[in-house]
Each structure stands twice: as C-alpha cells, then as structure tokens.
Amino acid sequence: MRTSIATVCLSGGLVQKMYAAAEAGFDGIEIFEPDLVAAPQSPEEIRALADRLGLSLDLYQPFRDAEGVDEEAFADVLHRAEAKFRLMRRLGIDLMLVCSNVGTATLDDDEVSAGQLRRLGELAAAYDIRLAYEALAWGRFVDDYRRSWRIVELADHPNVGVCLDSFHILSRGHDPKQIEEIPAEKIFFLQLADAPALSMDVLSWSRHHRLFPGEGSFDLPAFLAHVQRAGYAGPLSLEVFNDTFRQTDPVRTARQAQRSLRWLADRTADLLGDEAGPLPRLPEVAAPEAFDFVEIKAPETSGVEVLLEQLGFDFGGRHRSKQVRLWTWGEVRIVCNDQGGSPAAPRIAAVGFDVADSEPAAERAAALMAPPVHRRTYAGEQALRAFSSPDGTEVFCSHAEDWIGEFDGGVAGTSTERGSARIDHVNLVQPWHSFDEAVLFYTSVLSLTPQPTQEVAGPSGLVRSQVMSSPAGGVRLPLNLLPTGQLAGDEQAHAQHVALACQDIVGVVAAARERGLRPLKVPGNYYDDLVARFRLSEDFVATLRELDLLYDRDADGEYLHCYTETVGEVFFELVERRERYDGFGAGNAPVRLVSQAG
Template sequence: MRTSIATVCLSGGLVEKLHACAEAGFDGVEVFEPDLIAAPQSPEEIRALADRLGLRLDLYQPFRDAEGVDESTFATVLRRAEAKFALMRRLGMDLMLVCSNVGTATIDDDEVSAGQLRRLGDLASSYGVRLAYEALAWGRYVDDYRRAWRIVRLADHPAVGVCLDSFHILSRGHDPQAIEEIPAERIFFLQLADAPALSMDVLSWSRHHRLFPGEGSFDLTGFLGHVLRAGYTGPLSLEVFNDTFRQTDPRRTARQALRSLRWLEDGTARGLGTAAGPGVTRLPEVPAPAGFDFVEVKAQDTGDVEVLLEQLGFDFRGRHRRKQVRLWTRGQARIVCNEQQALGQQPRISAVGFDVTDPAAAAQRAARLLAPPVPRRTYAGEELLHGLVAPDGTEIFLGHGAGWVGEFEGGVEPAGPATGSITHVDHVNLVQPWQSFDEAVLFYGSVLGLEPQPVNEVAGPAGLVRSQVMCSCGREVRLPLNLLPAGQQGDAQGDAQGHAQGHAQHIALACDDIVALARRAQERGLRPLAVPGNYYDDLVARFDLAPEEVGTLRDLALLYDCDPSGAYVHFYTPTVGGVFFEVVERRGSYDGYGAGNAPVRLAAQATG
C-alpha cells in the first residue's frame, strides 16, 4: 500500500522534511499547516519540489472549529475555508482534514453539523477539494468516530468523508469494529499512531507522547485489520506528535517511521490472510532468534575483562587467525574480546550475535525494514555474518551454527560440562540514549521478532531508570533496554562518567549452581560487587529463608528474589570501563530479573 507521513512528525523546516521523507522511501506526505506558514518557499515552489522528489501531497491539515456553530460564526468559517481551498489549489492538493470542533462549537446537533459540512463541501468542490472529517478525542461534542461518520452520512455530500485516526479512536477506548460498517469510498484518509499506556489527559497524551507503530501499547494490527476489511485502499499515513522526534535527525526519524509502517502492514497482512487483498505487502517471514551466538566487548585493552572471564571459569579458545580478536567460551556462552580499531576506548559491548534459523532471509527482512548494514570485510575461509547497526550503534550479527569459532587458534579445548559452571548467556542489558529508546523497541521487535514486555522503572541514586525487556517467546533471547535518568544522559556507547555512576551495560550469564560457581570464582581472585549488610537484614524480613541460607548469600555477596513461580539468585562483578558481568541462577519458572535488587546494585556501583 502507499505510505505517507505528516510533516509534523519530523524536525527541521518543510524543505528538509520533504527531502527526508523522499530519501526514506515514502510515497507522500501530509502538509502540516504551521510548516508551510513558516517556510520561506512559495506554495508553488513546495509543489514543484514534491514533484521532483516523487512525493504526493496527500493531505492538507488541520482545518479547525468548522461545524456546530451559529450562522454568524459559520460565515467566518466559510471565509477561512475559501482562503485555504485557494491555497491548496496552488499546492496542487485535493484533500483537507477537518477536525471536529473544540473551541467554538455551541450547538450540539448532528443535523446542524451535517448541514454545515454539506455547505463546506459545496465550496470545496468548486476548488476541486474534498474534506476528511475527523473526530478529535477531545472534541467538544464530537469525540467518537462513529458519531463523525453519522454526521458525514447525514451531510450526504460526495466531497465529504471521514478521516480515521488510530490515536483518537484507541486512546478513548472506542471499539474499532464499527469501522467495517463504513463504505470504503467514504473513508477518505487514514492516520496511524501508537502510544504508551499512560494515565493522563488525552490532549497532553496526544500532543507529546504519540509513537510510531510497534513502539507503544495500541493494537494497531487489529485496528488496521478493521480498516482494510472495510475496503480502504488509500495511503497508510503517520501522524505522530512526539517531543523526541522533533529534536532528532529528520532523515533517521523518517527511516524509523517507514520501518514502523512496513512492520505494521506485514503484521496486519499475516493476521488477515487472504482477506488482506493484493495491495498489502509482506516481509520475509523469519522466526525470532534461537539464542545468543556471541557477545563482543571492544576496547583498546580488554585485559581486565579477560581476567574476569577467567575468574568466572571461561576457557580461552584462542586468537583470530587474522584479526586482533580473542575468544572465550563456557557452555554455550561465547564472549569475543576485540581490540581492533579501538584506540582510546574503554571496554564496552560493541556487538551482539544472534543464532537465527535462516541468516540470509533474516538479513533480507532487515534490509526491507531499512536497518543500516554493518560494513564488514570477510576474508576467504571466514564465516559470512550478516551485520546490522542498531539505533544505539551496537552492531547486530545474524548467524547460525557458530561455524566462525573455527577461525580462532591457539586456545584450549573447552572443558566438559560441570556442576556450577556457566551454561549460556541469560540476557544482555543495553543502555539506550534518550533519543533512541523507542526506536530500539521498534528495531528489535520488527527486525528480530522480539516481543516487548511491560515497561518497568527502577529507582537509582541519580533518578528513575526506565527498563523494557525485548525477548523471544521461549525466552531463548532476553534483551533488557535501559533508559538513563535525564541527568545521566550522554554517550551510551562509551561515556566513562555515566558508566562510573552505575549505568554500564552488562552481560548476564546463566549457571546451574551459583553457590558453587561463586565460591570457585572467589578462589580464583574475583571480588564481587559489595552488597551492604542492610540488604541481608531485609531479606530475613521479606522472605522465609533459613538463617544458614541467608548466611551463605551474605558470605558470597549473592542477591536473592523470588515469586510464586521460583527464585532468582545472582551476583555482579566489578565494572571494567563500561561493562560488568552478572551471573544468575534461575530456579523453577522464575521469569524476571530481580528488579527489586536493582536499586541495591545501582547504589553499590555508584559508591564503589
């Protein structure tokens, strides 16, 4: 289907926004009136630029406070409208958004509103313009799309139809099922936006917190399914008011926006099956990753990281035959230590490899979703790994079978399985810059098929840390994404000061007997992150633990959490540069991450 986006979604001037939309691959745009008013270019110049860029000018918006008014006020409405219709003629546009009245409505009567829309339709027709009437969620009288459709039906004018906006419908909890009762030819336009689940007034929610599809909590695939079943064949258009998007690079935001539409169209098509129709495109279907392939730590000197790995029982598997890279493994956990092109860099997580069933198909899907590729030189005899760049700059690699391990030489053969040893990577925690958190949720959801879990907020010494976990259905891959408190924002890819204050990224390693592993690690010289004695006094009050068990936890600096499904026991290593390790043992069916212990960890890292 054709794609479109409102210019209000992007930062910059109108010309810059048009270039960004065209570069991303959009078919058209909605022209947001304030963008045109502020532009130094004439309407004719904007029209010519759009033509050169291959962009259709789909919708002029918004026209406010048009209906439900007395006759003297409506005379002013007609005067305003005629000026806008003349402007649209200069722009070469034929569709205008008319919002339900918020400010001047005084007559709560559908017949009056319909009659006024009919008269507006007569005037619009004389300029070759159609009107798409939209029920704003905060409209004074009309705040429900079903009432907006009833008014349009009463107006009974070929130039008057409805605009359906997912935010205005879903934010009010309206059932979108009735969309299927609207004739397709009367649905003039469709606007899409996601949003987080928030408890606040709907106007503020709309103006500041909308998101692109796949980044929030709305069921947009279900919503779009109703629209497509109604027979709508117009463009899928985004109208997203968001403070972050208005401050970031418009080209990057435009790519993010188009990724969201392609993901939404694909998900809706799969839900509808053959009912989706021939115009709805699909992406290559690939399952979510089956597990972590490797995690890469990069620095000028990774020696201190490798000391930690040795203390945790990892085996040194050798050096890469051509590159300044070393490999450490234990069980299915593989840690790559990379010192290439890292002059002056402190240790940080630079790449995460995932084991996918069909790497080529996964890479093809990623390309369709506009994921930037990683430029990587592959020599003869080396495993081909498809690489992508995540929103925060982390490199993501797609492989299968870990055949690349054979490229490392000079190490020891891995030790066999033993009780109290690392088995696999449990999760990888990635700190996100403020401008890329929502984009990261969309990226890992759309490109890798990971499912977003509910947002959690953890109190730390510098403020609340927002966390959202992306994971596969079977929990083979768990990827917590953390957003720093405002005062700790900086370069999440190497800000040493931010890491020193407890916001380093970390790799969580699973084991089957954490007590045995912790003892052996400390015998090898590991000094785990110190845990205050007050924490263990509190454990006695919170959980029904035997005194000797609490004593063992205290002696080994282990933290504990449990719920009705099981328990979670874990410890942390010291932070090296911007990286630390967590070792975890999941008991029973425990599915969390010890969130109650995070403030203790953050405080200990901040003071240690």
C-alpha cells in the same frame, strides 16, 4: 498501498522534513499548516520541490472548529476555508482534514453539523477539493468515529468523507470493528499512530506521547485489518506527535517511521491471510531463542579477559586474521576484540542472535531499513551479515557453527566441572532519543516482544527498563533508558552487562573467588532487610552475605544473582533461576546502582 507521513512527525523546517520523508522512501506527506506558515518558501516552491522529490502532497491539515456553530460564526468559517482552498490549489493539494469542533461548537446537533459540512463541501467542490472529517478524541460534541461517520452520511455530499485516526479511536477504547461498515469510497484518509498505555488526559497523551506503530501498546494490526476489510485503498499515513521525535534527526525519524509502516502492513497481512499485503511482504523469520555471542571491544580488553578467566571461562582461541579472541563457558561465547581505537573503554560492540537461517533474517532486516554494517572478511571466512541497532550496537544473525572454526589454539570443547552455562540476558543502555526506536527495531527486525516496562530508582535518577524477549524466553534483552541528565561522562551510568545463567551459583561464585574474583560488595543492611522481608533460614542468609549474592522470590520461584566489578563500560552478572522465576530481581537494582556508584 502508498505510504505517507505528516510533517509534524519530523523535526526541522518544512524543506528538511520533505527531504527526510523522501529519503526514507515515503510516497507522500501531509502538510501540517504551521510548518507551511513558518517556511520561507512559497507554496509554489513547496509544490515544485515535492514534485522533484517524488512526494505527493496528500493532505492539508488541520482545519479546526468548522461545524456545530451558529450562522454568524459559520460565515467566518467559510471565509477562513476559502482562503485555505485557494492556498491548497497553489500547493496542488485536493484533500483537507477537518477536525471535529473543539473550541467554538455551541450546537450539539448532527443535522446542524451535517448541513454545515455539506455547505463547506459545496464550496470545496468549486475548488476541486475534498474534505476528510475526523472525530477528535476530545471533540466538544463529536468525539467518536461512529458519530463523525453518521454526520458525513447525513451531509451526503461527494466531496465530504471521513478521516480515521487510530489514536483518536483506540485511545478512547472505541471498538474499531464498525469501520468495516463504512463504504470504502467514503474513507478519504487514514492516519496511524501508536501510544503507550498511560492514564493521563487524552489531549496531553496525544500531543506528547504518540508513537509509531510497533512502539506502543495499541493493537494496530487488528485496527488496520478492519480498515482493509472496509476496502480503503488510500495511503497509510502516520501522524505522531512526540516530544522526542521533535528533537531528533528527521532523516533518522523518517526511516523509523517507514520501518514501522512496513512492519505493520506485514503483520496486518498475516492477520488477514493476505499473501500480497498492503505493502510488499517481509521475509518471515522466527524469533531467535538463544544468543550466539557477545563481542566486547576496546583498544585493550585484557581487564575483561581477567574477569572471564576468574568466572571460569575457557580460552576458545585466537581469530585467524583479526585481533580477536574467543572465550567460552558452556553455551556462552564472548569475543574480545582489540582492533581499532573506538570505543576507548571496553563496551559491548555486537550481539549475535542465533537464527537457524541467517539469510532471510538479514533480508528481513534490510527490508526494514536496518542500516547494514560492513566488516572486512578474508578468503575462507564466513561473511556474517550485521545491522546497526539504534544505539549503535551491531546485531548479527548468526550461528556459531558457521564461524567458530575461524578461531585456533583454544581449548577443544569446554570443561564441564563448572556445569553448563548460557547467556541469560544482555542489558543494553539506551540514550533517551533512541529508546522507542530500539523497541521497534527489535520488535520488527528480530520479532522479539516488548514486556511491560519497569522503573528503578538509582542514586542519580530513575532508570526505565524495557525487556524485549523471545516467545520461549530463550532471548531476553533488557533495554535500559538512562535518566535524561546523564548524556555523557558518567561511565558507570552507561555500563551495559551480560548475565550468565548457571546451575549452582553458590559453587560457581565460591570457585571464582578462589580465582581472585571480587564480586560487587553488597551492604550488610541489605541482608538485615532480607530477613525481615522473606522468612529465610539464617544459614542461607549467611551464605548469601558471605558471597555477596542478591536474592529475590516471587510466586514462580527464586532468583540468586551477583555482579562483577565494571571494566570500562561492561560488567557481568551471574544468575541462578530456580523453578520458573522469570524476572530480573528488579527490587535489588537500587542496591546494585548505589554500590556501583561507590
């Protein structure tokens, strides 16, 4: 199948949008009328440019308020439509989107609407143009795809068919199953959009908050499966109105859009048991169930190494050919990289995900247009394949056994006195414009699953947190969206962290304090409140207070945790999960944020 994208999804002028779509590998575009009206190029120039870029012009949209009107108003509709048909001929477009009437409909009568669509179809036929009739979720009378199909059936004209849009169908909670009853040749066009679960009026939801497939809450693989079963063979096209995409680089947005379609097509093929799939299949890769390593980078990382020593890490050796040192504790591997001048202060530069076989994982990432990262390797060294995630953090699909031999001079094995440890989660702070893209990236490239989002109040704004996790919970990756205002400057607000799960946090922290660790100070009021909230023993709360440990409890178990100070833009968390506690102590986050702000 072919891929297409509506120009309204992308920022910039029409020509810029066309270049972006072509560059991201789209086969065609839908021309959103206001984009054409505002463009200085003539329709003929746009047509010639599309031709040179290899883009087909798949749809002209939208034509509004066409049916369900009285005869006088319909005369105006025909006048408007004919001007558009002439324009479409200049563009070389033969399909027009006709939305169900929102503004001018006065007649709630399928026969009237069908008759008017038929007459519009007759006029269109004279120009060799076809009409795809779509039920808008907020249409005055027609707001359900089953009704728009009934009207198209009644219109009974070869140039009149339906357009199906996942947003308009799923946002209303309409069952997409009956799509399968529509004859394939009458489904003229398909528009795809995802959206977050929001309870707001459907028009605002539609205009501001649509997302690309894989970024929201709609079950689009199931939706597309119904359309496929109906036999639809036209393009898979995206129509997404979103306040963020309107502001971001159209080339980057177009790649994100193409990635979403490739992922969606692959998931749909899985559902249908379709080996070929509507688009080329992706290499199948199981989600990683452990972190392989975290790399922290700066011209000078010794502050981080002091923290690691205090926490009880063992020195794992120097890299054979690079200014890079390894620190280990149980299954935790932290790499400190002093090469190069950027970033200026310590920051998480890369995260390694432990995948059994890195080759198909890398191929999958490449097929999903994840930008590859090139790192110099020397003879005898493992060339690890890595990709740049939307916030710039490098993502490795790796396996320690393949690269750990490149480090010399460290402690062999790891001391066991402190018990084992593993990376519990890695928290990455996302700028506002790459948050949704990051959700899609980790969903599609690493097969992680987004959990419900949470919001946490900090002293300088609300922080939205989206955890991405592997099926068995071995990998947890909370993505924190910064408050809009904090675009730069505030290092603490941008700080990321690595959480280390240990088995006896009280013992670990007591020993670390002996080695000089000063955990983030927790206010006394917090412990007074803890006593009021949970009926804890006085001794236990005294221990928590003494060690600056935070506490949470839910029906699944308990969570004890504490934080180190921040070095550059990185800090560490120590956590002990008791029983099946699966959260992150979100209720304690405001206390942490205030303490960190000082």
